[in-house]
């Protein structure tokens with residue numbers, strides 16, 4: 001296979017060995033003589049996959065049995081609506097740090113009263129707000145741990161006395177953190193933990209059942225966890241590949257290992273960015289994401305030249321989001337350090353040629 005350095009923002013890169021195992025399971029799963037995608041989800045073989053995919057989340061995040069994990073469909077986008085449906089009774093507090101946070105706010109407003117207690121929109125989402133007060137009478141506080149499009153990331157999570165809810169779609173399992181401080185976390189799998197098609201949601205059981213709302217079954221967290229995340233046919237392939245990816249993290253040393261690797265990758269990239277006159281970062285340094293590094297050329301007229309060099313080096317997926325332009329290097333868990341080194345050497349070469 002031709003070596004491509006995959007900086008795609010999502011669906012993003014997966015570990016090579018995970019892709020290999022997944023392709024084997026498509027042909028012949030567990031030596032059953034059947035494909036993973038043509039057997040019953042109620043079969044013993046798949047039930048084990050689902051159980052493992054759920055328990056690995058709790059194991060990696062060191063969560064106890066107060067928590068449940070489910071794999072749902074509808075993307076993180078459905079969670080923007082499901083979270084308030086399940087948790088919002090009086091009002092909810094939200095922090096707006098970018099496109100996805102704004103989407104979450106817009107959907108919550110359709111359900112109930114929302115207080116946006118802080119926003120970084122005033123400086124084009126280039127920082128994470130720090131001066132805000134969390135209303136004690138809100139049902140929960142929602143924020144977005146990593147802003148995939150703008151390239152900022154919370155380095156220290158808000159201290160909250162009300163239930164904390166977080167969209168971790170683009171940095172879940174990228175670093176260590178105290179997950180027991182959270183009441184609910186959701187993440188679309190396709191950025192950092194698997195393929196598109198499933199969303200992992202973990203929550204404390206005791207936050208449910210307080211709104212008095214009569215929910216459609218498919219939108220009720222309680223229905224899903226009480227059926228072991230198999231209320232209806234689950235997205236079997238996406239759950240299987242997510243399970244393999246979590247197992248890959250565990251086998252290599254867990255979150256401590258992945259955090260060190262991710263920090264090294266980010267430092268390698270940002271050191272080059274800061275020492276190279278041809279490039280400039282787009283967000284405030286202390287809030288730079290280890291996952292999505294956003295930057296611009298100091299001379300945009302050279303874009304064509306830079307793109308050509310990227311292509312020749314086998315670098316893919318570096319275009320910035322269509323809403324902000326420029327470049328974005330997404331350095332998700334599965335991206336090898338070697339790919340970052342190839343990128344930084346192209347940046348160096350670009351400066352040698354054109355500076």
Ligand SMILES: *Cc1c(COP(=O)(O)O)cnc(C)c1O
Nearest residue numbers: 075076077100148167169170188
């Ligand atoms: C990609 C992304 C989403 C949207 O996810 P879908 O699964 O496409 O609905 C939401 N939040 C964040 C932080 C994201 O990066």
